[in-house]
Amino acid sequence: MSEWPVLKALPSYGRGRDAAGGRFASLIFGTNLTDVVVTGANGTIDGQGAFWWQNFHKGKLKYTRPYLIEFMYSDNIQISNLTLLNSPSWNVHPVYSRIEDSYIVSGDDCIAVKSGWDEYGISFGMPTKQLVIRRLTCISPYSAAIALGSEMSGGIEDVRAEDITAIHTESGVRIKTARGRGGFVKDIYVKGMTLHTMKWVFWMTGNYKAHADNHYDPNALPVIQGINYRDIMADNVSMAARLEGIEGDPFTQICISNVTIGMAAKAKKVPWTCTDVKGISSGVSPRPCDQLPDQGPEKITACDFPAEPLSIDRVVLKSCTYRMKYT
Structure with missing residues (x-):
């Protein structure tokens, strides 16, 4: 480990993650x-992460664990036809991306969208936007x-996710923020989710309090608005939704439509809990909380999903060929 190269902390984080x-x-x-x-022609990169995880859990690391693949300030990067195993930390750390045809088994979020941590992310000011999943x-x-x-202090905007399947997963799409984060999460579009055996289908929280250090501004409030979910089927669910905004800073413009949630045999008696959120719903079962009033069947397609493609959609995937020479 002493011979492993060490890099400075990400400028939008101000410190290491670990x-x-x-x-x-x-x-x-x-x-x-x-x-x-x-590209790997269906090959495998094995990060042999057990060593790193053991030292992380024992508190022996002075620096953040390495990722398998990381690109910074780069354009037109393609990662395809690879299996990534046993990463010391995150598997792939990309920006401005299109993520397609992926099968992920994880002990953490399958895909985590981030943009900087507290005052460092606010200062660096680089949002994650126009992401397709x-x-x-x-x-x-x-x-x-x-x-x-x-970590969304630089802002997250215009994320489009469709044709998502989750199995034995805690939640479908999760939004996490807190006082002191600043930044924004807005114009999020999700459609076509199939979910099996979930704790929550929808989870948003403004009470995720981990901070980079004690220098964050507690008055830096995040803006969470324009969150759209539609065309979702779920079964064996413990709780439909847990939606927790921030007092005095509610999450707004939430839209949920055409959603059917089959509750588990031992599901919570109250399927929805909502505080400090505002929005609408249409064609959702079980019935959402009062903060998301039903607009009737005529509004069943009310939740937006943009038809116009993003620039990343026009990128054509490339392939590489090589020949080995034997002597």
């Missing part, structure tokens, strides 16, 4: 790159299929 210092370099790392293809299958018993935050 420790106050910087971070160990990722196995595959690049910065300021253009037109890079990482399609045809994702996730198994994550203790976390979410897709998580937005909790």
Whole structure:
């Protein structure tokens, strides 16, 4: 471990994710790159992460664990036809991305969308936006299929997710933030989710209190608005939704439509809990909380999902060929 290269902390984080210092370099790392293809013809990268996890849990790491693949300040990066196993930490850390045809088994969020931590993310000011997630299958018993935050201080905007399957997963789409984060999560569009054996279908919280340090501004309030969910089928669910905004800073413009949730045999007696949220619903069963009043069947497609493609949708996937020479 003493020979492993160490990098500075991400500028939008101000410190390491695991420790106050910087971070160990990722196995595959690049910065300021253009037109890079990482492809494996269905090959496997095994990060052999047990060593890192053991030292992390024993508190022996002075720096944040490495990722398998990380690209910074780069354009036109393609990662395809690979199986990633046993990462020391995150598997892939990309920005401005299209994530398609993925099968993920994880002990944490299958996909986590982030943009900086507290005052460092606010100062750096680089939002994550125009992200497309399609045809994702996730198994994550203790976390979410897709998580937005909790480090979202640079802003998260215009995320589109469709054709998502989650099995034995704690929640479908999770939004995490807190006082002191600042930033925003807005214009989020989700449609076509199939969920089996879930703790929650919808979970939003403004009470996720982990902070980078004690220098954050407690008056920096996040803006959570324009959250759209539609066309969702779920079964064996313990609780339909847990929606917790921030007192004095409610989550607004929430829209949920055409959703059928089959409750588990030992489900909670009250399927929805809602505080400090505002929005509408249509064609949702079981009936949502009063903060999301039903607009009637004529509004069943009320929740937006943009038809116009993003620029990332126009990117054509590339392939690489090579020949080995034997002497």
